[in-house]
Amino acid sequence: MSKTYYDPADLKKFGKISEWDEELGSKFFDYYNSVFEEGALTAREKSLIALAVSHVVQCPYCIDAYTKDGLERGIEKEEMMEAIHVGAAIKGGATLVHGVQMMNKYNKLSM
Amino acid sequence: MQKKSLSARKNNLSNPAEQLKYLSNGIFGAGELPLFQDKAEKTGAFPLKPKKLEILQINLGYMCNQVCSHCHVDAGPDRKEIMTRETMQLCLDVIKKSEAHTLDLTGGAPEMNPNFRWFVEEASKAGIRDFIVRSNLTIIVANKKYYDLPQFFKKHNIHVVSSLPFYKREKTDRQRGSGVFDKSIEALKMLNAAGYGKKDSGLKLDLVYNPAGAFLPTNQQAMERDFKKALKQDFDIDFNELFCITNLPISRFLEYLIASENYEDYMTALVEAFNPAAFQNVMCTNTLSVSWDGWLYDCDFNQMLSLKVDSKSQHLKDFEPQLLQKREIRTSQHCYGCTAGAGSSCQGSVI
Ligand code: SF4
Numbered sequence: 366m367s368k369t370y371y372d373p374a375d376l377k378k379f380g381k382i383s384e385w386d387e388e389l390g391s392k393f394f395d396y397y398n399s400v401f402e403e404g405a406l407t408a409r410e411k412s413l414i415a416l417a418v419s420h421v422v423q424c425p426y427c428i429d430a431y432t433k434d435g436l437e438r439g440i441e442k443e444e445m446m447e448a449i450h451v452g453a454a455i456k457g458g459a460t461l462v463h464g465v466q467m468m469n470k471y472n473k474l475s476m
Numbered sequence: 477m478q479k480k481s482l483s484a485r486k487n488n489l490s491n492p493a494e495q496l497k498y499l500s501n502g503i504f505g506a507g508e509l510p511l512f513q514d515k516a517e518k519t520g521a522f523p524l525k526p527k528k529l530e531i532l533q534i535n536l537g538y539m540c541n542q543v544c545s546h547c548h549v550d551a552g553p554d555r556k557e558i559m560t561r562e563t564m565q566l567c568l569d570v571i572k573k574s575e576a577h578t579l580d581l582t583g584g585a586p587e588m589n590p591n592f593r594w595f596v597e598e599a600s601k602a603g604i605r606d607f608i609v610r611s612n613l614t615i616i617v618a619n620k621k622y623y624d625l626p627q628f629f630k631k632h633n634i635h636v637v638s639s640l641p642f643y644k645r646e647k648t649d650r651q652r653g654s655g656v657f658d659k660s661i662e663a664l665k666m667l668n669a670a671g672y673g674k675k676d677s678g679l680k681l682d683l684v685y686n687p688a689g690a691f692l693p694t695n696q697q698a699m700e701r702d703f704k705k706a707l708k709q710d711f712d713i714d715f716n717e718l719f720c721i722t723n724l725p726i727s728r729f730l731e732y733l734i735a736s737e738n739y740e741d742y743m744t745a746l747v748e749a750f751n752p753a754a755f756q757n758v759m760c761t762n763t764l765s766v767s768w769d770g771w772l773y774d775c776d777f778n779q780m781l782s783l784k785v786d787s788k789s790q791h792l793k794d795f796e797p798q799l800l801q802k803r804e805i806r807t808s809q810h811c812y813g814c815t816a817g818a819g820s821s822c823q824g825s826v827i
Pocket residue numbers: 540541542543544546547548549550551552583584585612
């Protein structure tokens with residue numbers, strides 16, 4: 366038994382999820398690959414978005430994968446860090462904006 | 477960053493046999509990853525056979541003014557292997573005899589060979605269609621005696637292919653040494669001033685990109701777009717094409733992979749990216765590589781691994797095109813570097 370829930374070697378096995386459900390697995394990977402193709406956004410821009418989202422959803426596999434992907438695409442560390450701050454700002458903002466709900470409730474319940 | 481070659485450091489990996497052993501043991505020996513031969517056999521096109529010989533790549537010596545950390549040649553100022561004029565004469569005879577339309581001079585820094593200019597002058601008389609010199613750029617500004625190289629190249633209509641690992645200082649200097657980026661930019665400006673890379677000048681200047689670390693290069697076109705934009709914007713530099721080259725696990729890049737504990741992941745990435753279409757077009761199928769002492773190899777990588785051509789015609793002295801044409805190309809696990817993704821060769825992607 367491994368001592369941690371996450372094993373970096375598991376990332377390589379991602380494709381294996383199709384083995385237990387070929388149809389849904391292939392649908393997912395086809396979709397995934399299409400999403401990252403050049404479109405209205407460049408593949409480079411998509412890679413940076415993916416990196417930011419990876420941090421927001423705190424997926425260690427995705428962080429490894431999109432850091433490497435960024436390096437391969439010539440994305441620089443300053444760009445990567447800025448992207449992560451965008452993610453952090455949205456996540457922090459999303460926490461904080463709920464403060465309005467707290468304030469509303471507080472005001473409603475208070476005399 | 478290392479200041480000396482593996483060879484000067486008496487590092488084990490300076491011995492090609494040790495490198496080949498390393499590339500066959502470990503994850504490959506344990507069967508975790510398939511041997512190149514097994515993978516290649518599945519394409520039905522193994523053993524690899526040469527097609528028509530198009531490119532003669534001549535290594536003028538392992539001496540270099542730089543000691544880049546990814547260098548598969550293990551080149552450096554401390555390397556003394558240099559092609560003599562006698563061997564160059566043999567090359568000239570072979571150039572005339574062979575049907576290759578491209579001559580590609582490499583090193584080390586080929587310009588450091590004391591007979592470099594003589595050789596270029598003689599070889600350019602042989603009616604070669606495309607005459608390439610692989611220049612590391614910094615050599616042009618390394619010493620006054622090299623300042624006129626751009627003019628010399630121009631005079632002989634040389635096609636200059638130069639490595640610039642990235643369009644930003646930090647990554648370039650980390651791979652090639654501090655100050656390399658600024659010197660490279662200076663040299664590129666001199667080449668541009670001579671007309672190289674400029675529209676309609678007919679003087680070709682191509683750049684070579686290779687990843688500064690344990691990852692693979694990506695789409696060549698996208699990278700060329702980024703390089704062109706950045707070099708134009710930041711330094712007003714023009715060039716023709718960008719070649720993306722994958723680092724092969726040989727010599728100092730192998731040393732780096734092992735020391736940084738990236739070897740297994742890197743090899744896995746190469747194996748997973750094996751592309752049968754790239755395999756069909758690997759450069760050893762249309763190239764012959766000649767070493768400083770006149771031996772023949774399937775490619776510059778095999779030269780560094782001491783894998784001479786598998787033929788009775790093994791040296792310039794007994795160059796027999798028909799015999800060579802019948803040979804089988806020698807491969808090992810390093811070949812995965814040529815077949816990953818869009819493939820990699822001295823002319824960049826192969827598909
Ligand atoms: S990579 Fe090229 S420039 Fe760098 S040390 Fe090797 S031969 Fe010299």
